[in-house]
Amino acid sequence: MNILMVGHSRSGKTSFMAGMYKYLGDDKSGYGIRAKNATQKRHLQRMAEQLSYGKYPTGTDVQQMYNFELTCLGEDIIPFNWMDYRGGILLSDDPDDEDMNKFLKAIKTADALVVFLDGEKLSDNSGRWTMEYDILLSCIENSLDVDHQSWFPICFVITKCDMLPDGIPFHGLNRFHTLFNQISDSKKVGAMLVQCSINSQDYFTPFLALAYCIYGGTPIYIQKRLDSMMSAANRAKQHRPETLIGWLAAGTEQLLSGAANIIDCGWQTELDKAESANWDYEKEQKQLEKLQAIAEELEEKLKQWSNDDMVTFF
Ligand SMILES: Nc1nc2c(ncn2[C@@H]2O[C@H](COP(=O)(O)OP(=O)(O)OP(=O)(O)O)[C@@H](O)[C@H]2O)c(=O)[nH]1
Ligand SMILES: [Mg+2]
Known part of the structure; x- marks a missing residue:
């Protein structure tokens, strides 16, 4: 602000x-x-x-x-x-x-x-x-x-x-x-x-x-932070597989990525992206709740x- x-x-x-x-x-x-x-x-x-x-x-x-x-x-x-x-x-x-x-x-x-x-x-x-x-x-x-x-x-x-x-x-x-x-x-x-x-x-x-x-x-x-959280959540949804084949493909990708991590090439899978967006969402939500409590104080x-x-x- x-x-x-x-x-x-x-x-x-x-x-x-x-x-x-x-x-x-x-x-x-x-x-x-x-x-x-x-x-x-x-x-x-x-x-x-x-x-x-x-x-x-x-x-x-x-x-x-x-x-x-x-x-x-x-x-x-x-x-x-x-x-x-x-x-x-x-x-x-x-x-x-x-x-x-x-x-x-x-x-x-x-x-x-x-x-x-x-x-x-x-x-x-x-x-x-x-x-x-x-x-x-x-x-x-x-x-x-x-x-x-x-x-x-x-x-x-x-x-x-x-x-x-x-x-x-x-x-x-x-x-x-x-x-x-x-x-x-x-x-x-x-x-x-x-x-x-x-x-x-x-x-x-x-x-x-x-x-x-x-x-x-x-x-x-x-309000501005909530708006950007909503668009981040929508982006995360796009990365999350919704069909059985999608989950199988994602699982294979996770396995490959595990192998890739051993040789440290920093591959981020679609599931990683969805999970990290979810985690950020929760972190952000907690931060906003804290801010709301401070505003009340x-x-x-x-x-x-x-x-x-x-x-x-x-
Ligand atoms: N005694 C006293 N003097 C103050 C106070 N606030 C400002 N002054 C005096 O007023 C002068 C000008 O204050 P500044 O803070 O530089 O004023 P400014 O609004 O930033 O001025 P510009 O930078 O020219 O826009 C200071 O050098 C102090 O001498 C105060 O609360 N008490
Ligand atoms: Mg001044």
Whole structure:
């Protein structure tokens, strides 16, 4: 599944991702995330380590798609791509900007959005940031226009809350109220709002956002995997003999293959193919059941976080 971060430059996207990796990277004691690409892993580890010394990542010049696997007790649960764009493209007025085109494409194919709102700007009552909010709103509307195959989650993250006094009003949110109401009335989209602080001590909140995105994106992922399992099962059926002569031929082939194995020439018989497809089917089914159980557990966690006023749903 594709999770896309949307937000203006310096709104805190990359810092959030560094915090997410610091909290969850390679954690085998509960939920964790595993970076699948060695270069990206080194980069994330460096960012997470620097965060411990209070050093934030540098601004993003080159957009990156990070390939992760969500894990639970060290076991793979679901792969996801986390896209980090340079926020500068939102204010780009160059129609030939390649990154802009890629961004627009990504917004149409995302399975979940994480929208970043700079808490400092949001608490400013001067109305200076209205244009920035309107650009964000139009990005989100672009994504809502897509006919999503399943319920679509959008997580709004108010960043830099450690720099603000507790309970400060976020005047800028007024600009988003119409959208929030639209989302509340919709059965196809859901939203969650969360306040976030990323610094050398606080980096837990990204887990809440990730949990919401994974929970929301799971049904469509399961459906896609079931579809490919069905076609694999059909392929296996074609390899399975159905008549007596077919079974006899398959048996002879097995015997020949046994002989072939002795001289190690790796011959795979039709029965082997059918059996391995069956085995994969069962393995896959178990994996999907595990994912379903995880999605239910995440749903419970989300309810609890909402009861504890850590998140707000629309
Ligand atoms: N105190 C505090 N500062 C933050 C937090 N998040 C981000 N910052 C500050 O905001 C700056 C910009 O954050 P980035 O994560 O680079 O922002 P970005 O959205 O990735 O920006 P681009 O890469 O330009 O799109 C950081 O260098 C930090 O100084 C936070 O939670 N708390
Ligand atoms: Mg960045």
